[in-house]
Amino acid sequence: MYKSYWGVNVKPFENTLDIKMFYASPMHEEALMRMLYVISERQGAAMLTGDYGSGKTILTRILATQLNSNQNKFVFITNPQLTSIEMIKEIARQVAVVDKLPTEKSDLLNILREVFKRNIEIGRNTVVVVDDAQLVKDNETLEELRLLLSLQPSDKFYVTLVLVGQTELREKINRIPQLKQRLAMQYHLDALTEQETGEYILHRLKVAGRTDPLFTNLAIKAIFDQTRGVPREINNVCNWALLAGFSKKLDTINKDVIENVVKEMV
Incomplete structure (x- = not known):
């Protein structure tokens, strides 16, 4: 509705997983670098936490684009409330090329072991990303994910597990010492600073097609x-x-506009 008026090609502030709009704050860059290291060096498991809306999910999508798809197979679990058997089956569905998956957990694990092993033999990492992992129903499911890390025959893991969630995920993992000990990386995303907030706004406007100042200081x-x-x-x-x-x-967005908008949003 307002795109042509403000001189933008797309709406700059949509809450979608648009990688082009990603603003790389120093904190996000650090988290990305650490996850890249864990995956490329097959370190086992990583945990990325942050408050609601801090950019965790889009960071995992950025991660996938920065790694060669021929050398890395990503599995994204977007429904963390699956049961343990459903979780294993969903991972198998995304990595295994079979006409029909078995129903027994032991058979599913055998399939995963063979797929993970074959991927390693051809130089491909398997990366399992569990988003909103703080919503995993019970410890049994997290224990099953931990057991995936036990499928390796040597000092290098067959699979990399990336747990992504809100702050309470750390408390959940702390209650499972066997899984916590497998974490090669733990990183928490804080909110942006005031300066970064301004840079974030300018960045998204620029990507959308506008370079002239729009929001006052x-x-x-x-x-x-x-x-x-x-x-x-x-x-x-x-x-x-x-x-x-x-x-x-208006020609610009000033403080009064923001204050009025905030009142209407409450």
């Missing part, structure tokens, strides 16, 4: 104060601010 400060630097919340406020500015035929 006081508006950016108001956005940061309201959102505490959480990317998803920044998107929400900025999106509604652009719509409000469009309806009022």
Whole structure:
């Protein structure tokens, strides 16, 4: 609705997994580098945590694009509330080329062991990413995921497990010492700083096609104060601010616009 008015080609503040819109803060760059290391060196398991809307999921998609698809097979588990057998079956469904999967867990594990082994033999890593892992129903499912790491015959793992979730995932993993000991990496994403919030907004506008300033400095400060630097919340406020500015035929988004938008969102 407001794209042509603000001189953008796409809506810059949609809450979608659009890799082009990704803003690489130093913190996100560090998390990405560490995960790349764990995978490339076959270190076993990694845990990435952060508050709701901090950019965890899109970071895992960025991770997949930065690794050669011929050398890395990614499995994305987007429904963490599967039972343990359902989880194993979903992983097998994504990696195994078979007409019909068996129903017995032991048979599924045998298939996974053979697939993981074959991938290693041809120089391919298998990476299992469990998103929103704090929602995994019980410890049994996490234990099954840990057992996947036990399929290796030597000092190099057949599979890399990446657990992604909100802060409470750390507490859940702390209660399972056998799994915690397998974590080669633990990293937590904090919210953006005020300066990074401004850079984030400018970056997304630039990717969308606008280089001229749009939000005033006081508006950016108001956005940061309201959102505490959480990317998803920044998107929400900025999106509604652009719509409000469009309806009022403004040239820029100032502090007053942000404050009014925030009042309407409460």
